[in-house]
Amino acid sequence: MKLSSNLGSAVVEIIIVVLVAGIMVGVPLLITAKGTDDAAKLAVQTAITNFTNKVKTTGVLKQEDYDNLVLELEATGNAYNTEITVQKLDENPAKKSSDSKGSGIYYTMFDTQVKESLPLKLKEGDTITVSAIMKGKNWVESIAGFLAGNAEKDKIVAQESAMITGNPVE
Amino acid sequence: MKLSNLAIIFLIIIFPIIVVLSEYINNRIEIATTELEYNTKLIDATYDAIKAYQINTVNNAFGDVTNSKISDIEDAVNVFFNSLTNSFNYTGYKASIMKQYVPAIGFTLYDGYYIYSPFENKLTGVDIDAKDSDGNPINYDQGYSKPEEITNGLKPYVYYSVRYINTSENWDFVITYTLDNYITIQGNIGLNNYVYDCGYLYSVDTPTGIRKDVNDVYIFDGIEFRESDTEELKEYVGTQEYSYAKINGKKYYLEENENDFFDYDDGNGGKRINKKARFFYIDNSGQKNYSQIAKYDDTKNTEYDRNKEFIKYYLAIKYNKSAYIYYKRAYEFSKAVLGSAVNNYKDKAGKTQSGYNLSNLNHNQCEYYDTGTRTENLKKSGITPLSEYGDSFNIFAGDMHLADSNFNKHRKAIIRYVIETNMSTAISGFSSSVNKNLKERDIGYIQYIMPKISETDWDIIQNNVCAIAFLQGLKIGTKNYNGYSVVANMLTKEYIDENDIYILKNDNTYCKANDSTLDASNIKPKTTGNNYYPGIWKINFERLKYVKEDGTEVYYYPTGAGLLGSYTSIMGSYKVNEIGNDMYSYIHNQNDNTLKKAYYMALGRERWCSYNVNNINYELHGNNRNEFFLDDY
Numbered sequence: 001m002k003l004s005s006n007l008g009s010a011v012v013e014i015i016i017v018v019l020v021a022g023i024m025v026g027v028p029l030l031i032t033a034k035g036t037d038d039a040a041k042l043a044v045q046t047a048i049t050n051f052t053n054k055v056k057t058t059g060v061l062k063q064e065d066y067d068n069l070v071l072e073l074e075a076t077g078n079a080y081n082t083e084i085t086v087q088k089l090d091e092n093p094a095k096k097s098s099d100s101k102g103s104g105i106y107y108t109m110f111d112t113q114v115k116e117s118l119p120l121k122l123k124e125g126d127t128i129t130v131s132a133i134m135k136g137k138n139w140v141e142s143i144a145g146f147l148a149g150n151a152e153k154d155k156i157v158a159q160e161s162a163m164i165t166g167n168p169v170e
Numbered sequence: 171m172k173l174s175n176l177a178i179i180f181l182i183i184i185f186p187i188i189v190v191l192s193e194y195i196n197n198r199i200e201i202a203t204t205e206l207e208y209n210t211k212l213i214d215a216t217y218d219a220i221k222a223y224q225i226n227t228v229n230n231a232f233g234d235v236t237n238s239k240i241s242d243i244e245d246a247v248n249v250f251f252n253s254l255t256n257s258f259n260y261t262g263y264k265a266s267i268m269k270q271y272v273p274a275i276g277f278t279l280y281d282g283y284y285i286y287s288p289f290e291n292k293l294t295g296v297d298i299d300a301k302d303s304d305g306n307p308i309n310y311d312q313g314y315s316k317p318e319e320i321t322n323g324l325k326p327y328v329y330y331s332v333r334y335i336n337t338s339e340n341w342d343f344v345i346t347y348t349l350d351n352y353i354t355i356q357g358n359i360g361l362n363n364y365v366y367d368c369g370y371l372y373s374v375d376t377p378t379g380i381r382k383d384v385n386d387v388y389i390f391d392g393i394e395f396r397e398s399d400t401e402e403l404k405e406y407v408g409t410q411e412y413s414y415a416k417i418n419g420k421k422y423y424l425e426e427n428e429n430d431f432f433d434y435d436d437g438n439g440g441k442r443i444n445k446k447a448r449f450f451y452i453d454n455s456g457q458k459n460y461s462q463i464a465k466y467d468d469t470k471n472t473e474y475d476r477n478k479e480f481i482k483y484y485l486a487i488k489y490n491k492s493a494y495i496y497y498k499r500a501y502e503f504s505k506a507v508l509g510s511a512v513n514n515y516k517d518k519a520g521k522t523q524s525g526y527n528l529s530n531l532n533h534n535q536c537e538y539y540d541t542g543t544r545t546e547n548l549k550k551s552g553i554t555p556l557s558e559y560g561d562s563f564n565i566f567a568g569d570m571h572l573a574d575s576n577f578n579k580h581r582k583a584i585i586r587y588v589i590e591t592n593m594s595t596a597i598s599g600f601s602s603s604v605n606k607n608l609k610e611r612d613i614g615y616i617q618y619i620m621p622k623i624s625e626t627d628w629d630i631i632q633n634n635v636c637a638i639a640f641l642q643g644l645k646i647g648t649k650n651y652n653g654y655s656v657v658a659n660m661l662t663k664e665y666i667d668e669n670d671i672y673i674l675k676n677d678n679t680y681c682k683a684n685d686s687t688l689d690a691s692n693i694k695p696k697t698t699g700n701n702y703y704p705g706i707w708k709i710n711f712e713r714l715k716y717v718k719e720d721g722t723e724v725y726y727y728p729t730g731a732g733l734l735g736s737y738t739s740i741m742g743s744y745k746v747n748e749i750g751n752d753m754y755s756y757i758h759n760q761n762d763n764t765l766k767k768a769y770y771m772a773l774g775r776e777r778w779c780s781y782n783v784n785n786i787n788y789e790l791h792g793n794n795r796n797e798f799f800l801d802d803y
């Protein structure tokens with residue numbers, strides 16, 4: 001009897017030790033990692049917003065600005081894809097419209113077209129949408145996903161849209 | 171001690187540290203996110219203000235006149251605050267509260283700027299309560315402001331001016347700069363020689379400047395400008411096309427519903443004048459206004475004053491030589507500035523001048539130039555000293571119309587210095603005024619300081635009409651927000667930018683001058699039916715409103731609805747060439763004289779016709795300042 005009770009208390013002790021070790025290591029790790037992850041997301045949002053605002057006010061999407069954006073995103077330590085969509089305002093239909101207050105239409109330039117056309121000059125009224133999409137998951141999300149059974153991949157972590165307010169200084 | 175007890179102690183120590191760190195990180199993230207959000211809201215509100223200003227001025231026949239401009243700017247400011255308040259509405263900020271966070275809004279214009287800023291009313295010595303028998307205030311409108319009250323309003327206009335003094339040369343004059351190569355000179359040049367003159371600056375009698383050939387032909391970049399090479403401009407008002415000329419910034423249209431021609435000898439080959447013609451302009455209400463120019467009086471001869479005026483307007487519309495006059499006057503003014511003036515040259519005050527000989531005027535001779543400790547003090551105050559642009563260079567050396575010229579460098583330095591010093595003073599003055607009486611302030615003490623404006627934004631300010639808005643003092647976490655935004659007005663009537671000339675093509679599209687698809691074969695030619703060179707100012711492609719006699723509103727395009735923007739450079743931009751330093755250099759490098767002629771004619775014509783109050787001397791030309799523009803007809 002004494003042997004079985006000793007064995008029982010040893011098992012409990014082992015379980016407690018494992019639990020405590022897990023808490024001592026795991027909890028600070030997860031919390032710190034979440035903070036790091038939040039800081040990384042902020043850095044991504046800041047980079048995307050600043051890039052979009054610059055294009056908004058200058059009217060030009062330059063290769064060097066795009067390259068700097070990519071470098072800033074990589075500096076967060078995660079892998080991102082950037083997607084840029086431009087909607088160009090065509091005011092000619094407004095002139096052809098019989099309605100005295102006709103409006104223009106937008107036609108879209110998708111990511112590949114945009115990146116092949118750099119430097120791209122935009123005009124007042126065009127719109128731009130810039131997204132940062134994280135490739136896969138970072139290890140925090142991997143653990144969280146594993147625990148929750150979540151198989152989601154490649155999500156948009158930051159996005160910014162703007163209407164161009166200035167025409168490019170030629 | 172048991173391991174489990176150790177673990178518990180560890181948790182007790184570590185957990186609070188983790189919680190605090192986590193809160194700190196979240197707080198910093200929230201601050202940064204909020205700052206980004208405020209930046210975007212500020213840019214959007216500033217853009218709304220500029221858009222309102224654009225709409226008001228483009229459609230306003232009197233948009234260039236100072237009173238009208240002030241009214242348009244005040245409307246734009248109202249739009250700014252409405253937009254900003256709406257953006258911040260969810261946090262409960264009211265418009266009156268938001269104004270306390272905006273120390274200044276700057277509107278930079280062609281030759282100076284306005285600051286819209288709260289100011290402390292320091293009126294004294296006036297009985298503000300005095301009323302007349304009807305109970306109306308005699309001296310003062312308390313509805314606008316009260317003494318010792320903080321009031322929002324436009325401060326006096328600040329010009330981009332700088333003084334030059336040189337006792338050995340007897341110089342004591344002021345030059346006012348603008349966003350292009352137009353300047354105004356006022357003051358003493360030489361002993362007892364007061365000068366008041368203005369004009370566009372080019373190098374003269376050089377291969378790259380304006381040259382004068384025999385028979386009064388002026389040559390610029392290989393293109394000849396002759397007095398006999400006139401234009402007849404046409405555009406639509408509603409659905410009908412009229413000949414027109416822009417005189418002193420206003421378009422005068424020619425209506426010829428009946429014909430009764432006579433021959434008139436203007437000394438230049440004789441012209442046909444239609445006595446039954448009428449002239450109108452579109453007034454502020456959007457209607458045709460025929461009141462300014464009297465009809466031809468058939469009972470009088472052509473020397474009768476009203477008939478002379480009639481003939482001048484008719485010739486100005488039918489035989490427009492604005493482009494020729496532009497290059498002629500630019501040549502004469504530049505020649506006077508750089509050395510000896512042409513024979514019988516008169517400045518804008520009507521005084522005969524032999525020339526100002528300012529070719530050696532140096533950057534370091536201006537009043538604002540700094541040396542020694544002054545340089546350090548300016549830098550500490552956050553102001554860029556003029557010495558940063560160079561120690562010594564002649565302002566008027568080389569081709570002054572080019573972007574990389576000494577003139578342009580000096581001009582940008584002056585503009586930046588004037589704006590930085592005055593804006594900084596306005597903001598710090600506001601700070602000390604409003605923080606004096608903290609008990610009455612809803613929002614407590616806030617230190618307002620001028621933020622550092624980026625070089626990209628300075629480039630925009632020095633070359634465009636802009637709005638600069640400051641937003642300071644909003645609480646974001648543990649710090650105060652301090653931001654600004656600069657938005658350029660790309661659709662301005664203030665001045666004619668070199669990049670704002672579009673070229674018409676044979677396929678009824680218009681494109682930018684640096685469109686790579688342009689060549690001599692597809693540029694619309696000047697013909698009898700279209701008797702003007704195919705360069706058009708971009709404002710003319712904007713939709714306008716016209717009100718018929720029956721009150722019906724009609725929206726129309728002055729150049730006609732049939733003219734469409736090209737997809738190569740207007741609606742899209744996939745076939746534009748890089749212009750390099752500036753449009754002048756780009757056009758110079760083209761081998762196509764057809765493009766050059768169209769471009770330079772349009773630039774000269776539009777600039778000569780635009781409104782500029784400095785051009786006009788009231789003593790010489792009276793209140794009808796159009797006489798100045800009609801002198802050559």
